[in-house]
Amino acid sequence: MTYPIEQIRADFPILNEKIRNKPLVYFDNAASCQKPQAVIDSMVKLYSHDYANVHRGVHTLSVRSTDQMESARHKIKTFINAASDKEIIFVRGATEAVNLIAQTYGRANIHAGDEILITAMEHHSNIVPWQMLCEQTGAILKVAPMNVAGELLMDEFEQLLSAKTKLVAVVHMSNALGTLNPVEKIIALAHAKNIPVMLDGAQAIPHTAVDVQKLDCDFYVFSGHKLYGPSGVGVLYGKQALLEAMPPYQGGGDMIRTVSFEKSTYAGLPYKFEAGTPAIAEIIGLGAAVDYLNTIGMQAIADHEASLLAYATQQALQIDGLNIIGEAKEKGAILSFTLGRIHPHDIGTMLDSLGIAIRAGHHCAMPVMEFYQVPATARASFAMYNTKAEIDVLISGIKNLIEMFG
Secondary structure, rough: OOHHHHHHOOOHHOOOOOOOOOEEEEOEOOOOOOHHHHHHHHHHHHHHHOOOOOOOOOOOOHHHHHHHHHHHHHHHHHHHHOOOHHHHHHHHOOOHHHHHHHHHHHHHHHOOEEEEEEEOOOOHHHHHHHHHHHHHHHHHEEEEEEEEOOOOOOHHHHHHOOOOEEEEEEEEEEEOOOEEOOOHHHHHHHOOOOOOOOEEOOOOOOOOOOOOOHHHOOOOEEOOHHHHOOOOOOEEOOOHHHHHHOOOOOOOOOOOOOOOOOOEEOOOHHHHHOOOOOOHHHHHHHHHHHHHHHHHHHHHHHHHHHHHHHHHHHHHOOOOEEEOOOOOOOEEEEEEEEEEEEEEEHHHHHHHHHOOOEEEEOOOOOOHHHHHOOOOOEEEEEEOOOOOHHHHHHHHHHHHHHHHOO
């Protein structure tokens, strides 16, 4: 079956924008994806016709909003193949999900002298919360190294798993390099020593099908805005037994069963971790994004993006002075690069004048930049609506840039 690229592009209204009188070429998808009309429409419909606060309301609008929000929870449960809707916790994003795990599971189970194992390619969101937990508890943060291709050194990783290791927290796909980590093997090695595993799936989930039961991960976290949904909403998946044993993260409305001045009791899953009014429209928008992705199919998207990455890499390798940062054999649709003495911020600014949106900087992965001994990289990241013709525009822009800087 032919990949319906023209139909997909027509579904994203922002792709019709002109930037500096040039057609928009949007290659900043690793930072945030654009939204299909179906997502926008779902949120407009809610606010125009169905909106009220959710749960406990007996009036029609509250019932409608609640039904739509809980329907989105079920869609996400099915999308990642969780065992139960109770295992889907709504949060503000992957960052909040990691912090939630650190301050609930971590505070309850990780103590002085214990170890938490992460990798050298983590986003700051999967470093800093664990550093904070270590400061609170006296635990020790261990880092599994990678090679210059951006691949995890599995022998060293395995050697770092010990009786002291109480949690493994690993990025599924690196936002700075594109590396797809061998998460099945990581989970198997950790579980052989009864160590739970959290996967940071923020970057992976728009690019590859995720089955949390097949992976057997204990926690999986991701953000809505990278999955063609709204910003301000994300998901924490956790195995039900683990979530039930964890204390609440925040106190307030909706997460309680009873409240008195002497004692409060807490609601069951998933509401125990959802204090206060949730991001109702954003959750419903995320449900609409999942519906949209299901109509195209994650395998079709993965195949399309793999062809884009292969084409972009082939073209980039022909440019003298361009250095690709991150050349793992297993890699998602990210092309990070440097251009000799041309600073990535200058690359980003000059490409913007041609209507091309890329990201320049450390990509919230400063240890990765330190490893490669660069201050920053330029990053072009591809999505289901991008084309080889757009990559040609990027490559032409890079060549013009090199000529300008001599």
